[in-house]
Amino acid sequence: MQLIKLLINGKEYEVAVKKNWTLLYVLREVLDFTGTKCGCNTNDCGACKVLIDGEAVNSCVVLAHKAEGKNIITIEGIAEGSKLHPIQEAFIETGAVQCGFCTPGMIITTKALLDQNPSPSRDEIVQALDNNLCRCTGYVKIVEAIELAAKRLRGEA
Ligand code: FES
Ligand code: FES
Incomplete structure (x- = not known):
């Protein structure tokens, strides 16, 4: 085992x-950031x-020790307390x-x-x-959501 620091x-x-x-393993299984999901692990x-430093990255293919010194934001860090992010x-x-x-x-992809x-x-x-795979929505609503979020973040809706 190796001791590392993650931000x-x-x-x-x-x-x-x-x-x-x-x-991904460290986030979910060690630190309990279970908002980040494991769909395939591949x-x-x-x-x-x-x-990671502003880029949307699949955490299942990043070794935890390689993320040392980087700025990591998970889905838990997107809302401000109990106030949801416009996305x-x-x-x-x-x-x-x-x-x-x-x-x-x-949401992470959209934020980036x-x-x-x-x-x-x-x-x-x-x-x-x-x-980003979705089995449920057919993507139409997701694209609409991103367009709405973009408008709101620009102050137009
Ligand atoms: S769990 Fe990482 S890409 Fe599917
Ligand atoms: S996989 Fe179910 S909402 Fe996208």
């Missing part, structure tokens, strides 16, 4: 890890996405959440997208969701 949602955690433990579904509100309002399993990863591009086109939104 998660603005707080530092010291944690003993094995060299082959993924960030880099295919996007349910495990977290922000989360837009997902709820448009019916973009059904079973919800994909939703944390979708809108931080980098506040006015994405529909094509850019679809492209950003390329690595």
Whole structure:
């Protein structure tokens, strides 16, 4: 085991890890950040996405010790206390959440997208969701949610 420090949602955690433990495993099984989901564990579904230094990354393929010194944001760090983030509100309002399993990863992808591009086109939104699988919604409501969130974050809705 190796002691590492992880900066998660603005707080530092010291944690003993094995060299082959993924960030997803440490988040869920060691630190109890269970909002981040494990859909496939093989880099295919996007349910495990977290922000690492502002980029949406599949945490099932990041070794935990490689995330030392980085700024990690999980879905638990997106809301401000009990106040949901406008992206989360837009997902709820448009019916973009059904079973919800994909939703944390979708929200993380959306946050990274809108931080980098506040006015994405529909094509850019679809492209950003390329690595996020949803079995329930058919994506239409998710794209609508992202368009609504983008408008609100620009102060237009
Ligand atoms: S659990 Fe990581 S991509 Fe599916
Ligand atoms: S809402 Fe069920 S997988 Fe997306």
